[in-house]
Amino acid sequence: MSSSVGSSLAGRAVVLGGSLAGLLAARVLADTYDVVVLERDAAQDAPGARRGVPQGRHVHALLARGGGAFEELLPGISNELLEAGAVGGDVLADTTWCPHGYRLRNVPCGLRAVSASRGLIEAAVRRRVTALPHVKLWPSTTALELVATSNRVCGIRFRSLSDDSSKVLAADLIVDATGRTSRTPEWLGALGFPRPVETRVPVHLRYASRTYRVPADVMRGRTALVYPATARRPRGALAQQIEGGRVRVSLLGYPGYEPIATPEGLSAHAASLGMPDIEQIVTSGEPLDDIASYGVAANVRRHYEALERFPEGLLVTGDAICAFNPSYAQGMTVAALEALTLRNLLASGDPNLAPRFFRQIAGVVGRVWMVGMANDLQIPSVRGPRPVQLRAMNAWMRQFFAAAQHDDELSVAFARVASLVDPPERLRSWAIARRVLARRCGLSPYEIPRGRVGHNTRVDNGLLRGRP
Ligand SMILES: Cc1cc2nc3c(=O)[nH]c(=O)nc-3n(C[C@H](O)[C@H](O)[C@H](O)COP(=O)(O)OP(=O)(O)OC[C@H]3O[C@@H](n4cnc5c(N)ncnc54)[C@H](O)[C@@H]3O)c2cc1C
Structure with a gap:
């Protein structure tokens, strides 16, 4: 040797x-x-x-960048998964996605992902x-x-x-x-x-998950439902179509908002989200397995x-x-x-x-x-330093999502960043800032002057570039 x-x-x-x-x-x-x-x-x-x-019983989304990397390593793997019953779809058009509580536009973003159980x-x-x-x-x-x-x-x-x-x-x-x-x-x-x-980062996040069979009109062709936790509502839900015509749901919550791993607990958690599709799956879907629970103490x-x-x-x-x-x-x-x-x-x-x-x-x-980490530190129960840059960045992202709910291009830009296809810096480029400002002011992006973002609106704080 x-x-x-x-x-x-x-x-x-x-x-x-x-x-x-x-x-x-x-x-x-x-x-x-x-x-x-x-x-x-x-x-x-x-x-x-x-x-x-043990995490294998919970929702597992393979991001578009990951799907591409899997394919590079094992050519043909996506088709194998699809042949085995996985569900393919456009990352944005076929997903209901509500970051920060704002619903993104359902338009094609050109990125496809394969949805399947982790197993x-x-x-x-x-x-x-x-x-x-x-x-x-x-x-x-x-x-x-x-x-x-x-x-x-x-x-x-x-x-x-x-x-x-x-x-x-x-x-x-x-x-x-x-x-x-x-x-x-x-x-x-x-x-x-x-x-x-x-x-x-001590998140103390709890998952409770179950797999269901649901009538077709519940998912309405969507491969995934993504309702992340927000600062005001530190609980959320994820659902994905998986092989065998099944839907897997993970309910999640930070301290004080954890899902309880009983049928009644899941129903109560789903009802508290105000997302009718999640509630419908959990309350009227046919459960196909026991409830699985998982706690993540820290990232x-x-x-x-x-x-x-x-x-x-x-x-x-x-x-x-x-x-x-x-x-x-x-x-x-x-x-x-x-x-x-x-x-x-x-x-x-x-x-x-x-x-x-x-x-x-x-x-x-x-x-x-x-x-x-920037996202986690919006959640009040997550302990950690919140420097002014981080608070500015999260405030900016709220502005971004408030605009993106009405704007196809902003929704696509976010889907590409969240899929790890584009770098996070993209969301604070001048082109994006211009669109966000225009949306927030009720203007066309072309009414915002071209050039560098001024001091007051500058969103580049180095945070997402990995500087401490
Ligand atoms: C609740 C939950 C949900 C998640 N959802 C997603 C998601 O949606 N999308 C996503 O991309 N990722 C998700 N992840 C993360 C994902 O599961 C992991 O990143 C992925 O499995 C790769 O992990 P890994 O192979 O490094 O480790 P693991 O998957 O944890 O595997 C470690 C392996 O090592 C073995 N092992 C451990 N100790 C020893 C030993 N001493 N000797 C021999 N073998 C050993 C274990 O049996 C196991 O097979 C999620 C994680 C959790 C906890």
Whole structure:
């Protein structure tokens, strides 16, 4: 086995965790390495919920940018999902979307997304990745600790269900994709390396979800209903069409507004939203499963990019690096973008893999994180500093949405940013500001002079560019 990492050097890569981030990482590693994926859960062929991924019973939207990245990694995967019953649609025209309580226009934005249960998405990805000649999935196998010699990780100690004693699997590269509960920080500490600094946003968000069969006129051809929580109403609801002609609903709430995971609790929560379609699904839909509940204590970002010392032969990806507020539907997309970053670095043959990988994905993760954090901090119960720039940005976004409810172009601009196709800066470009101001003043955008936004109306505060 080789002792270094790079595209010209074959060897063994071991991925810890066989969920989406792990499988997508395995897909790109297989171009260079023999890959073994260690997964704590038992083998699973059919789509469905499993113990290691309790979030799998809740609404999971794959953003348009994520769908594109999945397709780049696994060409044809979208069609496979559609053939398996997933529902495709325009991200804006086929969605009822009410950010900040304002309903966006139902016009085509040209971005399509595939709506399916997380179980179906994972099963399709797993089938494709494990069919690759260089990938082996070891189910019922728990990673216990890293094994290292001086500056380099050279294996993983693991235990399989069939064997009481632990063993060591040697590896040229280990990729930790074990999700929110990743133990890499403590493993690093045990090996004498610094642990990454963590940023936490304590959201204390609770989900309660159920799957229903509903008459066709309830969804009226829409693939998704998105009613995010707002500052004045810190509770919300998400619904999506999934395979099998079913509709999955997730009700969510911040402290004091949490959904109660009983049929009566769901009905009361749905009624309190004032969204007749959600209420109709929950009160008159035919329930197809038990109610699932999930609590997210905090969004967590681990700053591996800032570490001065990090062992060779180790990477971290997916929720193990950054677990976002799930209601913004960013996790699967970011995992796929991280896999694309890894693919490009492996192809370049750069031996300095970890620092480059962490630096490059910090750009992607940081942007997505800052947008989510700005949104979270509108919710009164979420603790955290609210500098004047952040308050200005949120005030601006309220103006934006108030205008977007009447404006096709603004609605499309938001859909593209929320789908991670366009950068967040786009929403504070002069062209957008001009449209918002025109709408707010009852003018045509052409009546607002061209040029730079003046000091009073300036919306560029650096916040969404990732500056602290
Ligand atoms: C309630 C909720 C709703 C969400 N909704 C969305 C959404 O709408 N859209 C979206 O894009 N994302 C959403 N997400 C995020 C999304 O689920 C994750 O980003 C995505 O699954 C990628 O996560 P991951 O693969 O990094 O980790 P996970 O999916 O958490 O998987 C970790 C894997 O590692 C395994 N494992 C853990 N420890 C060990 C060990 N020691 N040894 C071996 N295996 C181990 C686990 O069994 C599991 O399979 C949501 C998350 C939550 C909590």
